[in-house]
Amino acid sequence: MGLPLKYNVRNLFxxxxxxxxxxxxxxxxxxxxxxxxALAIGLEKSSRNTGxxxxxxxxxxxxxxxxxxxxxxxxxxxxxxxxxIARDKNxxxxxxxxxxxxxxxxxxxxxxxxxxxxxxxxxxxxSLRPQVNLVAGRWFxxxxxxxxxxxxLASRFANFDIGSSFKTAGATLKVVGxxxxxxxxxxxxxxxxxxxxxxxxxRENYSSVIARMLDEQSIGAFTNxxxxxxxxxxxxxxxxxxxASQTKTAVPIKILGNFLATAMxxxxxxxxxxxxxxxxxxxxxxxGTLRVLGWRRRTIMLxxxxxxxxxxxxxxxxxxxxxxxxxxxSTGTVSFDTFSEVVFQFRLTPGLLVRGMIFAIIVxxxxxxxxxxxxxxxxxxxxxxxx
Amino acid sequence: MTIxxxxxxxxxxxxxRAILSVLSVAASLFLLVMLLVTLRELTVPPEExxxxxxxxxxxxxxxxxxxxxxxxxxxERIPGVVxxxxxxxxxxxxxxxxxxxxxxxxxxxxTLRQTWAELNLSDEEYKAFLSDMRSCIVGRITAxxxxxxxxxxxxxxxxxxxxxxxxxxxxxxxGTIDDRNVLFHHKYLDEMLGNPGTVxxxxxxxxxxxxxxxxxxxxxxxxxxxxxxxxxxxxxxFQLSFVxxxxxxxxxxxxxxxVVIFTLILVSASTMSMAIRERFRELAVLKALGFKQRxxxxxxxxxxxxxxxxxxxxxxxxxxxxxxxxxxxxxATHGIFITFExxxxxxxxxxxxxxxxxxxxxxxxxxxxAKMSVVEGIKSID
Numbered sequence: 169m170g171l172p173l174k175y176n177v178r179n180l181f182x183x184x185x186x187x188x189x190x191x192x193x194x195x196x197x198x199x200x201x202x203x204x205x206a207l208a209i210g211l212e213k214s215s216r217n218t219g220x221x222x223x224x225x226x227x228x229x230x231x232x233x234x235x236x237x238x239x240x241x242x243x244x245x246x247x248x249x250x251x252x253i254a255r256d257k258n259x260x261x262x263x264x265x266x267x268x269x270x271x272x273x274x275x276x277x278x279x280x281x282x283x284x285x286x287x288x289x290x291x292x293x294x295s296l297r298p299q300v301n302l303v304a305g306r307w308f309x310x311x312x313x314x315x316x317x318x319x320x321l322a323s324r325f326a327n328f329d330i331g332s333s334f335k336t337a338g339a340t341l342k343v344v345g346x347x348x349x350x351x352x353x354x355x356x357x358x359x360x361x362x363x364x365x366x367x368x369x370x371r372e373n374y375s376s377v378i379a380r381m382l383d384e385q386s387i388g389a390f391t392n393x394x395x396x397x398x399x400x401x402x403x404x405x406x407x408x409x410x411x412a413s414q415t416k417t418a419v420p421i422k423i424l425g426n427f428l429a430t431a432m433x434x435x436x437x438x439x440x441x442x443x444x445x446x447x448x449x450x451x452x453x454x455x456g457t458l459r460v461l462g463w464r465r466r467t468i469m470l471x472x473x474x475x476x477x478x479x480x481x482x483x484x485x486x487x488x489x490x491x492x493x494x495x496x497x498s499t500g501t502v503s504f505d506t507f508s509e510v511v512f513q514f515r516l517t518p519g520l521l522v523r524g525m526i527f528a529i530i531v532x533x534x535x536x537x538x539x540x541x542x543x544x545x546x547x548x549x550x551x552x553x554x555x
Numbered sequence: 556m557t558i559x560x561x562x563x564x565x566x567x568x569x570x571x572r573a574i575l576s577v578l579s580v581a582a583s584l585f586l587l588v589m590l591l592v593t594l595r596e597l598t599v600p601p602e603e604x605x606x607x608x609x610x611x612x613x614x615x616x617x618x619x620x621x622x623x624x625x626x627x628x629x630x631e632r633i634p635g636v637v638x639x640x641x642x643x644x645x646x647x648x649x650x651x652x653x654x655x656x657x658x659x660x661x662x663x664x665x666t667l668r669q670t671w672a673e674l675n676l677s678d679e680e681y682k683a684f685l686s687d688m689r690s691c692i693v694g695r696i697t698a699x700x701x702x703x704x705x706x707x708x709x710x711x712x713x714x715x716x717x718x719x720x721x722x723x724x725x726x727x728x729x730g731t732i733d734d735r736n737v738l739f740h741h742k743y744l745d746e747m748l749g750n751p752g753t754v755x756x757x758x759x760x761x762x763x764x765x766x767x768x769x770x771x772x773x774x775x776x777x778x779x780x781x782x783x784x785x786x787x788x789x790x791x792x793f794q795l796s797f798v799x800x801x802x803x804x805x806x807x808x809x810x811x812x813x814v815v816i817f818t819l820i821l822v823s824a825s826t827m828s829m830a831i832r833e834r835f836r837e838l839a840v841l842k843a844l845g846f847k848q849r850x851x852x853x854x855x856x857x858x859x860x861x862x863x864x865x866x867x868x869x870x871x872x873x874x875x876x877x878x879x880x881x882x883x884x885x886x887a888t889h890g891i892f893i894t895f896e897x898x899x900x901x902x903x904x905x906x907x908x909x910x911x912x913x914x915x916x917x918x919x920x921x922x923x924x925a926k927m928s929v930v931e932g933i934k935s936i937d
Contacts, residue, residue, distance in 0.1 A: 189825030270619040280799025438579035439822040502800040
């Protein structure tokens with residue numbers, strides 16, 4: 169096995185022009201596949217990375233987004249004093265009643281407008297989310313028309329610099345700070361005081377309520393209490409679960425990625441086949457010699473398949489290297505869950521890179537299978553005679 | 556043997572390679588067409604003739620915010636306005652489905668035919684719809700998908716409002732650009748919600764194209780500085796406002812298109828030069844026989860272009876047959892892409908890429924042939 173293998177691998181470098189083109193082709197296919205999957209992973213990661221384990225979100229039963237949920241003030245007062253809710257050092261329950269509104273704002277580069285999710289939070293709302301930190305400026309003051317925007321959104325929308333302001337619903341909102349949500353869904357939000365938000369957007373009711381539970385056991389008791397009460401048309405769900413279920417946007421990206429990879433790989437398989445056939449065709453006499461020396465058909469076939477796989481393996485490595493610089497790069501599109509702009513990052517996980525390499529090797533094997541069979545089937549005598 | 560026959564024989568001499576080259580070009584061009592159509596669907600929503608006379612009026616904050624119903628008589632009084640209808644998204648889940656699969660809108664049925672003149676609905680069905688407040692009409696695509704017949708009942712659970720409604724199907728309509736929606740009486744929605752006095756948005760039908768700019772301006776001005784400021788725009792502008800929400804996805808598809816084209820050129824160029832290199836000796840013989848440099852170039856270019864064009868006919872033609880003559884994409888994407896039309900422009904662009912491909916692939920071998928000396932060429936094996 170040693171000789172044919174070494175012979176095949178070295179051959180790749182002799183016919184370097186065709187080899188290089190095929191490697192580059194496979195590299196690009198792998199890069200496209202890895203990048204699109206990295207996008208889907210990034211989206212899922214940002215929603216799965218959101219929430220605090222002991223927090224519970226309460227929304228209206230049947231609503232699929234916070235912006236279409238409604239909780240009346242009476243309902244909120246009832247929820248607020250349930251015994252499972254943790255309290256701060258002054259004895260006040262750790263609860264935030266919130267209002268979620270979508271507003272249309274111009275993009276930074278003048279490229280149209282998009283929806284931004286504005287969340288009005290109670291004073292406790294900030295400490296309920298330890299993930300969210302202020303990175304510049306200061307927090308908004310309750311009662312003032314001030315907002316804190318995510319730093320990642322600030323680079324995508326006009327008028328989101330600290331000190332600038334924008335108009336919506338007849339009110340002027342001043343940006344006083346930038347926050348960072350540590351790659352969570354909060355990176356796609358704008359926060360302000362809940363009562364100001366209710367006043368400006370003319371909302372009688374709240375959209376959702378966030379509550380911190382005393383401990384793990386309280387979560388079950390609390391959700392049961394809410395769901396079993398016929399007077400409350402509400403649903404309580406663990407905050408982490410609530411965000412983790414928001415995966416509608418990632419699905420079409422994954423489908424697109426798989427589809428493109430399949431379609432492009434068909435082209436790449438044809439190209440690899442071409443290279444391998446040429447490589448076999450040019451070496452007919454040498455293959456005959458190997459056969460005469462005693463190497464068996466299946467050894468020769470295997471050697472050629474390995475040659476194809478090795479070719480694709482190098483292509484795969486280049487593809488991954490090509491995609492790697494985009495790891496962590498921020499991008500954004502419309503979320504199908506919230507209907508607003510969602511900012512997320514390309515995430516190239518080790519598992520994904522392994523999948524990309526496997527994908528490349530499959531392309532290589534499929535592309536070299538037929539040429540390898542041809543090499544193995546060559547009749548010895550006529551192969552030796554061929555010029 | 557004619558020159559044409561000579562080229563053809565040469566191109567097909569190694570049949571396997573010729574077929575593989577054509578197929579790899581075809582597969583890539585098929586993909587390219589598909590990406591271009593996707594991009595077009597994302598950035599240029601389909602347009603209908605009637606839409607030039609319709610104005611969309613939404614809350615200035617965003618479409619997700621309601622408008623007060625009291626705005627209606629004010630809009631109706633503006634000269635040039637023919638009809639006004641409220642249009643409220645119900646966001647209902649059908650039966651026990653997990654997610655929303657088609658949209659339902661509450662509207663004023665009495666203005667249906669004026670506002671959407673292109674909508675086909677028989678007179679009996681329209682009368683039945685008009686007379687029964689708890690009825691609805693269903694778009695052809697949705698009716699076919701769920702096998703809904705006139706007289707059936709539809710149960711819808713709203714994700715926007717805290718209600719369920721049951722609607723009787725009064726008719727099946729077609730003829731709009733997207734025959735998927737369910738339309739029902741706004742009065743019924745108001746009744747179910749206890750008359751909240753709000754609507755999702757307004758559609759305004761205008762008398763003539765000349766009236767459009769003035770009516771749009773008047774609507775915007777009328778509600779400026781009120782508690783519910785509006786944004787009125789043409790149907791086209793309204794649709795395009797959704798396009799910019801896609802954000803970086805457009806850029807992404809653009810870059811994938813470029814990568815596909817680049818890969819294509821790379822791979823075909825390599826195949827072509829492989830084919831020419833194999834024939835160095837013959838080309839040297841031709842040179843020795845007195846064929847001129849440019850005749851040899853012509854041979855190489857013709858062969859390369861021929862292979863690329865064969866691939867283009869197969870790939871682009873195949874895409875055109877599949878996408879413009881079947882509704883495969885509509886089902887594959889669960890209705891995200893409705894028309895998925897391969898336009899002449901896209902066909903032309905793809906063929907242009909194929910021509911480029913043929914020319915680029917021939918350059919390297921042509922240079923090699925030009926440089927080669929006859930003696931060297933004849934000596935070369937393989």
